[in-house]
Amino acid sequence: MPSTAQKLSPTRVKLTVEIPFADLKPYLDQAYKGIAEQVNIPGFRKGKVPSTVIDQRFGRGVVLQEAINEAIPPAYNAAVEEHKVVPMAQPEVEVTKLEDKELVEFTAEVDVRPEVTLPDFTAVEATVDNAASIDDLVDERIGLLRERFATTSEVDRAAAEGDVLTIDLVASQGGEPLPEATAEGLTYKVGQESNMLDGLDEAVTGLKAGESKTFTSTLVGGQFRGQDAEIEVTVVKVSEQQLPEVDDEFAQLISEFDTVEEMKEDLRKGAEQQVKADQLADARDKVLEAVLAATDFELPEAILARELEARRGEVQRQLAGGGMTVEDYLANAEDEEAKDADEFWAMIDKRSEQALKAQVVLDVYADTNTIDVSQQDLTELIFRKAQQNGSSPQDEINHMMEHNHMPEWMQEIRRGKALAAICAAAKVTDAEGNVVDTSLAVDAIEAAEEVIAEEEAEEAEVDAK
Secondary structure (H helix, E strand, C coil): CCEEEEEEECCEEEEEEEEEHHHHHHHHHHHHHHHHHHCCCCCCCCCCCCHHHHHHHHCHHHHHHHHHHHHHHHHHHHHHHHHCCCECCCCEEEEEEEECCCEEEEEEEEEECCCCCCCCHHHCEEEECCCCCHHHHHHHHHHHHHHHCCEEEECCCCCCCCCEEEEEEEEEECCEEEEEEEEEEEEEECCCCCCCCCCHHHHHCCCCCCCEEEEEEECCCCCCCCCEEEEEEEEEEEEEEECCCCCHHHHHHHCCCCCHHHHHHHHHHHHHHHHHHHHHHHHHHHHHHHHHHCCCCCCCHHHHHHHHHHHHHHHHHHHHHCCCCHHHHHHHCCCCCCCCHHHHHHHHHHHHHHHHHHHHHHHHHHHHCCCCCCHHHHHHHHHHHHHHHCCCHHHHHHHHHHCCCHHHHHHHHHHHHHHHHHHHHCEEEECCCCECCCCCHHHHHHHHHHHHHHHHHHHHHHHHC
């Protein structure tokens, strides 16, 4: 089928396609057959109504329209393939010529992937933080497990760091208690970082059961979130915490191992994978950031606008789900760089645009280097998703088929492979100048994700015990 391509802009193309009647005829015959099987006309058996009778009863234009609607998609796909354009959205199609028994002509305007000149990835450099201490991670993990199996006993003395308290809280402003700003019977550990009120540690330290203290703090929840209030805290009970000894008995209680040495060795393996994965994930982000800085191209305006709108909507839903406004979030997010709502949304827009550009770069790399996705790749992704979601592989397969996620998941795998190859080519060093091996970035990250999922499952099992 003859076709031409007109470049309307760097990101929009107009395809003009002719469908000769000879190519339209199979669709026309199918349209006549479909109508004949649906109508009842006296004197003719169902499905055996001649095309001339259908034309008389319903008009040939109806049949032509149905045939054209079926013929356009494959003709459009053939033109896309012929002119080597990569659509990023559905086309706007218009039938511009219809000459019965001669030809049909239509145009299709569509936003397409921009032409991207990839940089020399061997010249890309990125610096990541030094790897975290494996010993510290192991100690932290053991500490959490000891906390989980700690016992408490009530004591008759002043509260000190490490004690577990039962407390009541009453917030007020101007001497008037605030509605919904009270709490009774809260469990609180002195000296443990939490998202509770600033100044609470200092207030309760030194108080005995039955004693109270008032201090000023900023509320972190409810309708008065972000406002200062006077907080009266009353200690109801002081309990001393006893942590279990780290011995073979402890190892048998919280793990599948018989000795504490075996338990620690297993924790160390998991910590090593996690440290490596964290550093590689950082490298992945830094390399991609450097690649985007070295790659200049524009995104289709309509595609970018839809992406920004969708991302803003997603963020707004997340904030609403937590009962927060943007202002509430900014008032309580310590690591947020934005100073006000306008700056916050501007940063969200920038990140969304960068994410879309990253997808384009990875897709171009994958096409240029003919990166394929195997059935084994898809199977491994399904098993990882099942492990992360606490479901079965069959559940994930059913979900994939029900929601037609296979193309999306295949693309996810393909982009991951492209990013792994780019990272392997780039030069990545840590803060001390040591070279970071990124050749197995994807494998290491996936392995760490599996370890983390296993640890979460073990923690759930420990909780159950």
